Amino acid sequence: MNETLDKSNLNFRERVSEFVAGFGLPRLIIAAFLLLLFIAAPFVGADFWTQISNTINRFSWNAVMVLAMVPMIHSGCGLNFGLPLGIISGLLGATLSIELGFTGPMSFVMAIVIATPFAVILGAGYGWLLNKIKGGEMMIATYVGFSSVSFMCMMWLLLPYKSPTMVWGLAGKGLRTTISLEGFYDKVLAKILQIHIGNLSIPTGTLLFFALLAFGMWAFLHSKTGTAMTAVGSNPTFARAAGVNVDKMRLLSVILSTWLAAIGILVYEQGFGFVQLYMAPFYMALPAVSAILIGGATVNKATIPNVIIGTFLFQGIVTMTPTVMNSMIHMDMSEVIRVVVSQGMILYALTRKTEATK
Amino acid sequence: MKNNGNGKKVLNFLGNNSVPILFILICIVCIPVSGFSPSYLINEIVTRMGRNIFLILCLLIPIMAGMGLNFGMTLGAMAAELALILVSDWQIWGIPGVVLAMILSIPFSILLGALCGKILNMAKGREMITSYIISFFMNGVYQLIVLYMMGPIIPIKHTTVKLPRGYGIRNSVDLFHMRQCLDNLMAVRIGGVKVPVLTFLLIGLLCLFIIWFRKTKLGQDMRAVGQDMDVARDAGINVERTRIISIVMSTVLAGFGMVIYLQNMGNIATYSSHSQIGMFCIAALLVGGASVDKASIGNVFLGVILFHTMFIVAPKAGAIITGDSMIGEYFRVFVSYAVITIALIMYETKKRKARSRAGQQLQLAQQEEEAAANE
């Protein structure tokens, strides 16, 4: 009995040191920084539980979009800088669902339903393209995202939307830049089983929804197709020799990633309360990319815990720095810190020698 | 038979120059629709040529060294802005101000460029995405300096430059006393079109420099590195150093270019002037028919003319065709991004084809060798 305990203890210690080694220095620094912020928060007059709630809230908004990174990293397509493409599908789903007259929770379900075919079609095209240009995925993904966003800018103006809640009041055509979701799916997930204790509020529904998707992703990665996908990412030559259709696996991963991005933006919108169109999706890929990297993922390896840790750390810093820094030194340096931390993290990941050889 | 060969030639020509041809078509359609007078158009294009060509030329050097499109040219733009902010706070006016800003931007550019080159050396094979992220990262650092350090640490005296809160730089810094001083000196009017001769002289000098530089030892080294890094290394070229030098040169030139650009604009948008400049310059270069691994001075000139003609006429033409002025605005943004996307895709597919061809050749050679050995 004692022996087994010892053994498990040893195992635990080993696992801790392994964890630290795998965690990496930049992550450790960021985690320590966040911890410091949490400790400092009460001293500078910020309410601890409000801060925690804010962090958890923002976590729940963004986690799905970060999860969207996982499939493409697994199949060796690199970081999905083309996330805006999926976001566009989500936006199409959201606007069409409202246009077709759905309200309340139903509009959210319908938004997902409508977004899905768009995500599959766009994702398939995108995946096909990425298969043509293996090795240069990330740069092209970035610009595919940009092109699609700027293309949709024209479309939002030209498409014949009619719903008065969405179009410009005066012209009667062309979608507004922000559309309020009140009466549609504003906080529709967050309200499910929401917990309020004092200043602490937890959007249980959104978290559960994320947990469901994350579990689905986990299960998928452990299925036969999922392992084949991982094999494609870690060693394409070996995978091909084992009879796996590399291009098909990559295509599947891109579609999956695009679809998750579409769901991700819908979840984000229900938390945020607004649909943001036009240039808004432009730089949405970068926070998601840096979040998963902060969580311990690399350019070709990512797990579900990476997603959870990364989103929590990133969103924690994003929510905490403005309040804490502001009251500490009376300078709002949060923007600068956010940019330096997130972009620095991406740079770090891109320049790691081990990943540079594919 | 001969006809067929000619047809193929034409097809090849069209294929190789598809982007410029497409742009010529867009311009041909949009110019009459927009209804701008030719003299207005020519005036605008000449102004924009003077403003932008220098900046775009700086992209040629990293392409020579095989490092792709230097999205990190933004760093040079930041260096120039830092220099200009200081110069306008010191109240140095006119041409001396421009010269001083250029000189002052050199140390900043060298520092940033060397850093960028070092990082890019760690990320070989993915230079473009890395340089792109570097520009974002450095934008954060730039904000840290401009928004928080200018004032308390770097002395800034004038309230026309400084934010009223006592530190940080205003959203827009007026360069009134430097405005177009370079363009106006020696400016010549030809039939109502103002030609900034001095600016064009500077551009001409840079062109000559680039032509000369290609022939120097360092230029040859760079091309060798661009062709094949391993071969270059075997030939005794210090690959890492050559790559860093190419990025530093590009950054320094971008700094000069940005000074020229901003003296023409007449004010600095402190937090946004640099953010888009890289994208537009790269788009213009690609419109001129350049690719990721090959670009000439001719591409730069053609690109600027075509891209900016599109840029000027698109909003008006869009407004007339669709009845909404924003459509044209979005259209030209979309076109800029689409051009870059297409160029990147063409480059990667070409690279992949070349790689598989090389692989096949290697296989063939091996088979032959084996056959020879068997005999």
Next chain:
Amino acid sequence: MSKSRRLVIRICAVLVLVLIAACMMVIGRGHTVYFDNKTLEYDGNTYEAPYKITVIVKDENVAKLYVKERGQATNIGQNFTVSLRVMEEKNGDETTETYSFKLPYSMDGVVVNLPGLMAGLPEEAWISEFVSMIPEPATAEDEEVPSADEFEMDMGDEF
């Protein structure tokens, strides 16, 4: 090329650049010069302002100053030459005189009292620093600090 020679060339290049920069800082310093046609009291003496002074800088009439009026001109560098066409009485004769003097490097705005200048007094009598009377309006718009992540996509005619 030997290493030491290369080093020497490099140092020389840097020195030349620094020298040019220093020159530029001296010759490029911009000043705004304000001219006051105002009676000056100095050392117990009173120097009356004439009826009208026309200020000419670089062959250009920059101002016509009656009593108690102020005009301005800009100048790059410290050497400043100004021609004054003075009319002592209304409809009287005009006399033109040219004055050259040095502007102090540290002053952005230099106020020159013309009667003092014309009387040939020492410089500190008629040169003073211009201090803006209008306080900078601290508008909310100026305080607005741009965000970093959401770049503004103002690509209109800016480019």
